[in-house]
Amino acid sequence: MHGTVKKFAKWQGFLWILPSFLGVMVFYLLPYADVVRRSFLGAVDNRFVGLANYRTIMENPAFLLAVKNTLRFTALCIPLLILLALACAVILYRSKYGGFIKSAFLMPMALPAVSVALVWRLLFHSQGLLNHWLSQFKASEQDWMNTSSAFWILVISYIWKNLGYDIVLWMAGLAGISENIYEAAKVDGAGEWQCFWKITLPNLKPSLYTITVLSFLNSFKVFREAYLVAGDYPHESIYMMQHLFNNWFRSFSFDKMAAAAVTESILLLGLILLLQKAWDGGNEDGRKSI
C-alpha cells in the first residue's frame, strides 16, 4: 500500500503536466515531425529526395536574402529596443507621472496592425503626407517604401510598437529591487551612476532573458505591417523570412518551405540555448559573488 502511494507520488507530477504536454504534442511536436519528414520529400509527389531540398535553399538567393534581412533586423532592433526601453523605464520609475506615461507607451500595442499599415501608407506613399511635408521645406521627395528607407521605417515601427511593452517588463524588474539596497549604498556614499551600475543592472539580469526572448518573438510579428503595406514583394531590404514562406506556400513549394523551416528552427534553438547558457552562467557568477 505504501509502495503504491510512493509510486503515485512519483508519477503525480507527470499527470499534472499531461494535458499541456498532449496539447504541445498534438499542435507542435507532431506537426514539426511532419515538417522534418517533408523536408526530405518532393513538394507534391512526396518522393524521397534526400538532402536536395536543403541544397536548393542554400543556393536560393531569395532564401539567403531573407535570412540576411531577418538577421540584420533582429541584430539591430533587439539591442536597440532593450536599451531604449531600459532607459525609459529607469526614468519613468522615478517620475511621479510614470504610471500614466507607461500606459501611453502601451497604446501602440492596442492598435490593430491593419490600422498601423493604413497610417504607414498615408505617411510613406510617394504622394503621401511625409512627402507633402517635405515639399513644404523644398526637400526632395521619394517613394519611401520602395527604397532602402523602408528598412529603417520598419525598424522605427517595431521599436515604436514594442517599446511600451518592454518598458512595463523592465519596470516590473525595477520594482523587484529592494529600496533598502539603494539606501544602504547611498549611506556608504554611492552616487546615482554607481547605484545604477552596481545595483540596478545586476538585479535586472533575470528580467533580461525574458525581455530578450519576448522581443525576439515579437520581432517576427513585424512582418504583418510589412506585408500589409508592401504586399508579397516589398523592397528587398524588408523582404523577410515570412515573405518567403508566404510566397512559397502559394506556389506549392512545400519541399523548400520544410527545409527552410527546419534550418530556421535549428538556428533559433541554438540561439536560445546560447542565450540561456549565458544567462545561467551570469546567475551562477552572481550567486558566487554573493
Place this chain on the structure above:
Amino acid sequence: MKYGILKRGAGILLSAVLILGSLAGCGKTDNGAVGNEGNSQTGEKVEEGGEQALGRFLEEDVTLPIVFSSIYDMRKLEDGTIRIIGKNADDGKETVWDSKDSGVNWEKAFDAPGELQDEENGYIDYAALSLDGQSVWVYNRIAEGGIKPILYLVSSEGSIGQIPFELPAAEQSGQGSAQSFSTNVSADEKEGEEGAGDNVMNRSDVKNLILDICFLGADQIMVTDMTDKIFQISISDGSVKQTYDFNGMEDTHQVFTAGKKMLVVTSTEVLVYDTETGEQQQAEEALQQSVAESGFFHAVDSMDAGESIYYLTGKGLFHYKFGGSVMEQLIDGSMNTLGSPAFYPGALTMIDEQNLLIAANDANSEVGDGMVLLRYTWSKDTPAKPDKELKVYSLYNNRELRQAVSSFQKDHPDVYVNYQVALSEENGTTVSDALKTLTTEIMAGKGPDLILLDGMPVNTYIEKGILKDMSPILADKSNYFENILTAYQDAQGQLCAIPARFMIPAAQGGSANYTPGEDFDTFTAKQGILANTDPEAIVERFWYSCGAAWQKEDKTLDAGKITEFLSKLKNAYGEYDSSAVDEEVYQSISQGGAVNELHKVSLSWGDFDLAFGRIKVSTGLFGRMDYGMMNSVNEKLGGGDYGLMPGQAKQVFVPAMILGISSKAAQPETAEEFAGYLLSSEAQKVSQFGGFPVEKEAFKSVLDGHEYADKERLVGVAGGGSDIDEILDYALIPTPEEEIQKLTNLAESLTTPALQDDVIKAAVVEQGTKVLKGELSPEEGTDAIMQKVNIYLAE
C-alpha cells in the same frame, strides 16, 4: 473564510459553464434547426434514416409555335389557358397565342389589331396581360412634337379601344432620368425600335415615356413613367386612382402586382403597398433579406390572389407568404439555366405548385432572337442535389463558363457543377490570399476538380505536378487552332493546361498613323503616337505584346530589353497630360461605374476616342469582333485598318479561359467530360467578351454576324461616353467573308503566348506608369522592376 467559499463556488461555477459551453459547441448542427435556410430552400424532403433527400424541379425546353423577337407577357388565365403576347420575329406582327394544355400545343388566338401594327408612325414598347385575357399595350407614337405614349386595351377576343389617359410631361426634377433614358434608347433599345430606327431622337423630343406596365386585377393597370412616378389607372375611364411618387429614389425600380398589393422592387429592397388605400405596408423582413441575398426580381406570379408570391431572381425561384417569417427557395438557379448570366426572364407563370413556365431572353440561344420558353416540373424521385459534385474554380467570374455550367447541367442531371469564384467585389479577397486558400484546399484533398487558370502561375502549377495531362480529351485537334491549343504543351507532348479561348494584342488607326504589321521600333519612333491615353492602360496593353521577348532561357528577365521597352514606349507616349487622361477616366465612370479590368485593356475601349480624334491609334486586346462598329470607325478615319499590336515579341496571342484539371481531383472523369464540353463547338459559340474561341467552327460563328442576316436594314446608334452628342452610326450586317478570312489568317499566324505572370506584370505596370508620367527615367524604372522581379524569380 466566507470569501474563500465564495471564491471556490464562483470558480466551480465558471469551470462548469466553460465545460458545458465547450461540449455544446461540439454538438452537430441540426439542419432542421436552420429550417428554411437548409432543407426547405430547394423544396427537398429529407427521408428518415439519413437517406438521400429527394425531390427537385427539372427543366425542359418548350417549343414555341413561332419564333418570337419579344415576349411581352405570359399568364395563366382564369380558365386555365396559358396566353402569350409577343412579336413575331418573321413578319414583325404583334400576336397573341394560347395553349390549353399547359404549353404543349399552341394556337394563335389573334393578331393584335391594326392600330398596334402601325410601324410607320411608332412602335410597341410594352404590353401586359390580365387574368381574364385582356391586354394593355403601350404604343409610342412618333410625331412632330416628339414621342407620345398611347395606352391601348385589347379585349380577350381581340377588339381594341384606347384608354383615355394622358401621361403628364416630365417635370424639371425628372431631368436626370430623362437624360439617362434617352441615352439608353439610342444605345440599347435599338431593337425594340425597328420602325423608328432612322429617327435619331434628341433629348428635347422626349417629354415623358412609360417604362413599365402591369395589370392590377382585371380593371386597373399600374403605369411607371420616367420621372419615377407610378400611376394606378382605371382601364374603363383612364382615371388615376392613386399616384406613387418615387422621385429621388437612388435605385431603379420595377413594379409587380399580386392581388391587391403592389410590389416596388429595387436591387436592395421591396416596398409593399396596399393599392386600395395607397398606403405603404409594414416592411416584410424576410422579403427584404431575400432581396439582399438574392438580388433583383425578374418576374413575379401569385396563385392565391396575392396571399403569397413566387418570384424569380438570378439565384432561382422563391416562394414567400406575406406576413411569414421565411422565404422558401424552390429552384436553385445554380443547377439550371436560371443561373446563367445571359438568361433574362421576362415572365413567370405558375401553372400549379409543381409546374411552371418561364419566358425569357436567352442571349446564347440559337433560336431566333433568343426568346425561349422553359418548363419546370417537380420530380419527387429525383435527388434534391445531383449525386456527383464537380468543383470548378476560377479567380475571376467567367461568364462563358457560367453559361457552360448551365448547359452542361441541363444535359447531365446527375452532375452538380459547383462553380466557385474566388474574387468578387463583396469579399475583398486578394489574388495572393485566394491562391493560398486554393493551395490549402488542394493539399487537403478538398480542392476543385477543374481550375480556370487565368491569373494563376500556370507554369509553376505544371512544374509542381498540380495539373493532370489533358491530351486524351483532345484526340483530334484538326478543328482547333492548334497553335493556340498547345501553348502549354511540354516536351513530352503533355497538355496540362489548355486555353479554351484567346485574345490578340491588336492596334487600329488611320493610315497616316498606323500601318498593320509595322514593328515596334517603327511604331514607337513616332513621338506622341500614344498620347492622351491612360498611361497605366498603355503599359498594360504593350506588356502583352512585349513581355514574352524579355524572358531569357534561364527564365530571368533581360533588363536591357525592359529599358528599351520603357524608353520607346515613353517616346511614343510623349508628355503626360493629366487633363486628357482624367477625361478618359471620367468617361469610364459614366459608362457604368466599376469598369471591368479586361474591358479597359480591350481594343474596343478606344473606339470613340479614335473615331473622334482624341487619340491617334487605339491599342488593346482583341477578343470579340463587332464588325459593324470596327468598320464604322475605320470609315470615319478614312482608310483605317487594324492589325497586330507592334511589340518586341512577334505574333503574340494571349491565352484565356485556360483549363486545367487538378491531379488531386475527386471527379477526374467528370472534370474531363466538362473540359471536353467547354472545348466543344456548342460551348465555344458562347461569346461574352472572354476571347475568341479556339475551335474553328465556333470562331467563324462568333465572327460572321449570322444573327444579322436578312436584317440589314437595322441601324445601330451609339452614344459616346461623356459626350452623348458624339454618335457613331453603323450597320448591323453579317461580316464579309474576306474580313472573316483575314482574322482567321491572323489567328493562325500567332505563335507566341504572351507572358502570363501577374507578379511581373504588376511590377512592370506600376513602374512603367511612373516612367510614362515622367516620374522615373526608363533606367530607374527598370531597376525598380528588376529589384522586385529578381526576388520573385529567385524564389
